[in-house]
Amino acid sequence: MSKLKVFCFGFGQVAESFINKLIYEKKDFDLSITSRQETHQIEINNIKINSYQFSKDKIDNSIIKKLEDANYILISIPPIDGKDIVVNYLETNLKIKTNCKWITYLSATSVYGDHKGDWVNENSITKPSSPNGVSRLQAENSWISLSNKKKFPLQIFRLAGIYSNEFNILKRLRAGTVKIVDKKNHFFSRIHVEDIGNILFKSINNFKNNEIYNICDDKPASQSDVAAYGAKLLKLEKPNPVKLEEVESEMLKNFYKDSKKVDNKKMKNFFKYNLKFPSYIEGLDYIFNNNI
Numbered sequence: 394m395s396k397l398k399v400f401c402f403g404f405g406q407v408a409e410s411f412i413n414k415l416i417y418e419k420k421d422f423d424l425s426i427t428s429r430q431e432t433h434q435i436e437i438n439n440i441k442i443n444s445y446q447f448s449k450d451k452i453d454n455s456i457i458k459k460l461e462d463a464n465y466i467l468i469s470i471p472p473i474d475g476k477d478i479v480v481n482y483l484e485t486n487l488k489i490k491t492n493c494k495w496i497t498y499l500s501a502t503s504v505y506g507d508h509k510g511d512w513v514n515e516n517s518i519t520k521p522s523s524p525n526g527v528s529r530l531q532a533e534n535s536w537i538s539l540s541n542k543k544k545f546p547l548q549i550f551r552l553a554g555i556y557s558n559e560f561n562i563l564k565r566l567r568a569g570t571v572k573i574v575d576k577k578n579h580f581f582s583r584i585h586v587e588d589i590g591n592i593l594f595k596s597i598n599n600f601k602n603n604e605i606y607n608i609c610d611d612k613p614a615s616q617s618d619v620a621a622y623g624a625k626l627l628k629l630e631k632p633n634p635v636k637l638e639e640v641e642s643e644m645l646k647n648f649y650k651d652s653k654k655v656d657n658k659k660m661k662n663f664f665k666y667n668l669k670f671p672s673y674i675e676g677l678d679y680i681f682n683n684n685i
Contacts, residue, residue, distance in 0.1 A: 397422040397597070398462055398492075402447065402479050403469040404428065406557055407499060410590030411467065412437065418594065425459045427470075449478050460487055465597065466496045468536075472528035480535045484543075493546060495600050496536075497593065500551045502582060502607060504530040507651045510578045514656040515551075515605045523647040537603065546602050552589065553582035553609035553655055556673075558680055562623045566632075572642075573617050574649045575634035581616060581648075582609040582655035585670040595664040606660045612672035613654035619673050626681045 397420055401408040404426040415422050416438055424440070427447035432455075435444050446453040447470075460466065460483075468479050503526035504519045521527045533549055540547035556562070565571045589608055617634065624631040640646050660666065670676035 395421075398459075398464045399424045399467070400456075400460055400463040400465070401426040401467045401469065404444070405469055406555065406560070406586050407552070407589050407593075408467055408469050409437075410557075410586045411593040412590075414590045414594040416440075425456070425463075427456065447479075447482075449473055452482065454486075457486055462492070464492055464494045466493065467499070467593070468497065469499045471525075472532050475524070475528045475531070477528075477532040477535055480532065480539055483545075484539050488543075495546045495548055495596065496540070497596070498533070498536045498547065498549045500533050500549050500605075501525065501529050502551050502553050502609065502653070502655050503651065504533065504551060505651070505653055505655070508653040510580050510652045510654065512654045512656050513607075515607060515659055522650050525647070526651075533605075540603060546600065548596065548600060548602070549605045550589070550592075550608045551605060551655075553584045553607070555586050555589070556583055556676065557586040558683075561677070561680055562619055563627060563677060563680055566620065566623050566627055566629055571620055571632045572640065572645060573620050573632050573634045574637050574640060574645070576637060576649055576652075579615050579617075579649060579652045580613045580654050581651075582607075582613045582653070583619075583673060584609045585676045588668050588670055591669065592660065592664055592666055595666055599664055601663070604663075606663070607655050607657050608660055609655045609657050610668055610670060610672050610676075611657065612674070614673060616648075619677075622674060623677055626677060 399422055424442050426444050428444050429448040432446045432453045433444055435442050445456045470479055503523055504521050505513045506520040506522040519530055521530050621631045637649055
C-alpha cells in the first residue's frame with residue numbers, strides 16, 4: 394500500500410487512537426493535524442508532525458495544500474457556539490482531488506434525543522433535546538449537503554459516550570467525583586476509544602459514501618450499574634444517588650434528560666468488526682487488571 398496521507402482537524406483521544414492503530418499496524422503515513430495554538434511542530438512516537446493553527450479566530454491557510462493532498466480527513470472538532478467551523482471553511486476553500494478516499498465526521502448519539510429507554514438505530518427519528526445534540530445534528534446536515542454539492546466522499550460516525558484507559562469511571566470513583574442521579578429507566582451507550590480507532594482503521598479499506606454508523610458497544614446500561622460495577626472492582630462503596638433537581642451541572646442534567654439504547658449492528662456488519670471491549674464490563678476489567 395502507498396503512503397497514507399492523513400489530515401486530522403483536532404487531535405483528541407479519538408484521532409490519537411486512530412494514529413496509534415496505524416503505527417501498531419506498521420502503516421507508512423504522513424500526518425498533519427490542527428490545534429488552536431500557533432502553527433508548530435510536535436512529536437508523536439518519534440514522528441515529527443506539523444500542527445497547524447485552526448480556530449474561529451485565526452486559521453493558517455497553508456493547510457490547504459495538505460488537505461488537497463490528503464487521502465483521509467478526520468474531523469473531530471465539535472461545533473463551536475452552535476456552528477461547525479470546519480464545514481464552513483472547507484465549503485469556501487477546498488477542492489477535493491480524486492485521491493481523497495474519505496472524510497469522516499465524528500458526530501454523537503446525542504442527535505437521537507430521548508427515546509424513553511427504547512432502542513434506536515441509524516434510521517430512528519432524530520429529536521435532540523440538548524444544545525449539543527441540536528448543533529451536532531445541524532453539523533451532520535451541513536456535512537451531508539456539502540458532500541452532495543462537492544462530491545466529497547463522506548461517512549458520519551455517531552459516537553456514544555467515550556471512555557478510555559486515561560479517562561474512565563474508575564479514576565473518578567477513586568477521586569470521589571462520581572455523581573449518580575436517581576432516575577429509573579435511564580439507559581446510556583458507551584464505547585472504548587480503542588474500538589473507535591480500530592473501526593476508523595477498518596474503514597480505510599471498507600468505505601461506503603454518505604453512510605451513518607452508530608459507534609457503540611453491545612451493552613447499554615445505566616450509569617448506576619456502571620458505577621456499581623466499578624466500585625465493586627475497587628472495593629469501594631457505590632456513590633449514593635442524588636435527585637435530578639439537586640444537580641447543578643447543566644451538562645449532567647442534559648445527560649440524564651435522554652434515555653436510549655443505541656444499536657450497533659450496522660457498524661459490526663459493515664466493517665466486520667468484533668469489539669475488543671463489547672461492554673463496560675470488559676473495558677473496566679481491562680483497565681483495572683492492568684493497573685491503568
